[in-house]
Amino acid sequence: MAGKKSGLGRGLDALFPEKTVQSKPKTTVKTAKQTNTATPETKKSSQHENSNGERMMKLSMIEPNREQPRKKFDEDAIQELADSIKQYGVLQPLLVSDKKDYYEIVAGERRWRAAKLAGLKEVPVVVRELSTQEIVEISLIENIQREDLNPVEEAMAYKRLIDEFHMKQDEIAERVSKSRTAVTNSMRLLKLDARVQQMMVDEMISAGHARAILAIEDPEKQYTTAMKVFDEKLSVRETEKLVKTILTPQKRKDKVTNPAEDAIYESLEERMKGITGTRVFIHRKKNNKGKIEIEYYSRDDLDRIIDLFESIG
Incomplete structure (x- = not known):
């Protein structure tokens, strides 16, 4: 502080x-x-x-x-x-x-x-x-000093000071003895999908995880990413890498420039997507080698895909 x-x-x-x-x-x-x-x-x-x-x-x-x-x-x-x-x-x-x-x-x-x-x-x-404004400020200060607020409660309190009392972020920062950046970053958490906010309240993910997920704009992807973070117990650093991967899809190395062959692999991806019910990527390498990447969006989703492969066997 x-x-x-x-x-x-x-x-x-x-x-x-x-x-x-x-x-x-x-x-x-x-x-x-x-x-x-x-x-x-x-x-x-x-x-x-x-x-x-x-x-x-x-x-x-x-x-x-x-x-x-x-x-x-x-x-x-x-x-x-x-x-x-x-x-x-x-x-x-x-x-x-x-x-x-x-x-x-x-x-x-x-x-x-x-x-x-x-x-x-x-x-x-x-x-x-x-x-009324003094009451809100004092309640906020007391809880922040004792670190009693969860990230969503703190962000909502800042938002109320702005919406109801027309305070500026730098004014709020001065009142609670925090930097303006800290106040801004706190309020940005309210842009997350409501389910992700609830995961913070339930302590399933931390504010650090949530800030990393903020880079993803799509609410559904925010939620599926947060579930992946929780299920796999990813660290904040690992979450940042995951988000970067999501935002910058891996470029296929040594990509074949033959349009006809590209269309075949895209068709295969779509067929596998229809089977698994999730996104599938085929990463091609030299000498007809490569790997298949299958996304899943929850622990139940993973179990369903595993059951699917076991039934095939």
Whole structure:
């Protein structure tokens, strides 16, 4: 990550008090009129704010932000955090925004989920009045700093800042302390076929694999290439070589210039394509030698072709 910059790019630490919340649970200061209804009056009377701006708040009064960049959570990681919270408490307050009837999480949904799992009734929070754009930016920054977003979620968050708030890529880069190139490369992933994007979300392929596949424009070829990468467990470097081969079909060495003979081999390729159901290339060499290349587009496709050859035998 690039060096820290001014503004929100300084990180979330600038939004929280310097003093970390104590691991010892705090007690909510109650009043005689306190009820379980989260009205503006009871919200204010049921919380005691300390000198650092922190207060304890009931989990029932807090709701996650449905528009936050992160959509997928690692359940095992949440459970580990819950176990830690049971032992040490919530060590960093959640950042929330007052929505009148409830408080919406700006940063800290993992802690909120883990606290619920740990059986807590209250968590420390810091309340801030923020614009919709600031909420999106802060949510994005928090997840990027913790490397919690998958590549598609990160790209979608950048796209939202551009589409909804008309931000420029260099502005976004400054906010999240990344280079403009990194932001641009991230957003390019959204040009991939939706199935390939889902493969990134499911961690079947990495962003490095996906960026290599981006050179292929045809969505169907993108998907079949991604499946080949996954099935054969190709490295990023091997994927780049594969894509280069796809984009630059191998030229036939010592190609016979006889048009009639060329037509015969092209006809043979078409006949074999009709049998296998996939693309077939006949690479001719000298002395009537050569090799046959048969493409397949998934593990099931490969098994089908193998069964086809075995049935012939």
